[in-house]
Structure formats: structure tokens, C-alpha cells
Amino acid sequence: FMYYTGKAYKLEINSFVDERRDPIKSSYAAVEFMQDLYDMYQDWILVIAAYNCGPGNVNKAIRRS
Numbered sequence: 001f002m003y004y005t006g007k008a009y010k011l012e013i014n015s016f017v018d019e020r021r022d023p024i025k026s027s028y029a030a031v032e033f034m035q036d037l038y039d040m041y042q043d044w045i046l047v048i049a050a051y052n053c054g055p056g057n058v059n060k061a062i063r064r065s
Contacts (some may be wrong), residue, residue, distance in 0.1 A: 001020045001026065001029065001033075002032070004043075005033065006019070006020045006026075006029065007030035009032055009033055010029070011025060011026065011029055030051075033051065034047055036049060037050045037051060037055065040055065041058070046058055
């Protein structure tokens with residue numbers, strides 16, 4: 001996760017703790033993120049693309065096409 005995505009999904013990130021490296025907490029956050037992406041796109045291929053490069057880039061590619 002990028003910093004702001006981790007913060008948006010309630011992962012603690014500071015100079016002492018980075019929960020993005022916790023395999024359990026980050027997995028739950030990733031599942032929640034993918035559920036939100038699926039609610040947005042209703043297509044797993046677009047969800048995977050948005051997970052990899054960000055929903056903003058996917059939205060821009062959809063607008064271009």
C-alpha cells in the first residue's frame with residue numbers, strides 16, 4: 001500500500017509502527033480495498049489494474065478510451 005491508501009484503510013503508519021508490513025492487518029486492508037474497487041468497477045480485471053496502478057490511472061484510461 002501507498003502511505004495514504006494505508007491510512008485510508010486504518011493502518012497505523014508512523015516512525016515506530018508500519019502496519020503495512022503486518023501480514024494479517026495488511027491482508028484485511030487489501031481485501032477491503034479490493035471490495036471497494038469491485039463496488040466501483042464491477043469487473044475483476046479493472047479491480048486488479050486499479051490495485052496495481054491506482055484507481056485514478058484506471059479512470060483516466062477509461063476516459064481516454
